[in-house]
Amino acid sequence: METILEMREVRKSFGGNHVLKGVNFSVHPGEIIGYIGPNGAGKSTTVKIILGMLQQDAGEILLFGRSLLDSGDEYKARIGYVPENAELYETLSAEEYLLFVGRLYGIDEQIVRQKSLSMMRILGIDAAFKNRLSSFSKGMRQKVLIISSLLHNPDILFWDEPLNGLDANSVQIVKEILSELKKDGKTIFYSSHIMDTVEKLSDRIIILNEGMVVADGPFEELQKDADGTLEQLFNQLTGFNEYAELAADFVTAMKGESHYDA
């Protein structure tokens, strides 16, 4: 089957911290992939490597059929990225920020203004089009980031925690938008900690744990081994079953009754 993205034995360490220990997976055009794992598992690191923001120590990445090592920068015009913790230019208005992003992609100003305003209207934030981003709430900022990642009509989306800060209604819209984008032939690679969304939305789920892919398949297939929800499967595969004990320890620590020395 044709692939749009291939990770082959990708490794990355920060000092002595071995974050990616040989990551392998493939993504096919038009798939919605949920990339999940515990905090610090290396999800954002993986995406940053694919986007050329970090360099892997070893392994190969093929995007659009070419190794990233000899792809130059042009491939980035076909990618839409929502970073996990984006710094927006606070002093710019949403309009100015989106025009700035549009300019980076070489899109005509009038088209950017019209697209931005329409998308903002649909997401319910068009009244703030001319307001400074410093006045935007967390969810409003997230919506601006989502819009900015789509202005250039990319082929593949890398959305890191796209539902961050969104209210339940907005989550619903964004989920539907992802389904529409899929229908339009886009490939979507996203990470999220909201397990029931990942379970329902993803064609395939890739679970990263301790630097390795520990599960890769449609939920229905993964479920055969777990016989439960994605959350239960996630807990099982990441070896996490002592939450009750940890919660009790946490409250003990809060009261200053913990046995750990400073």
Ligand SMILES: Nc1ncnc2c1ncn2[C@@H]1O[C@H](COP(=O)(O)OP(=O)(O)OP(=O)(O)O)[C@@H](O)[C@H]1O
């Ligand atoms: N620039 C960096 N320098 C040093 N260590 C880093 C750097 N970026 C990431 N790390 C480390 O790499 C590990 C993986 O981080 P990463 O942000 O990829 O995790 P994640 O799976 O996206 O986590 P989360 O679910 O919390 O967002 C963490 O231990 C983190 O501290």
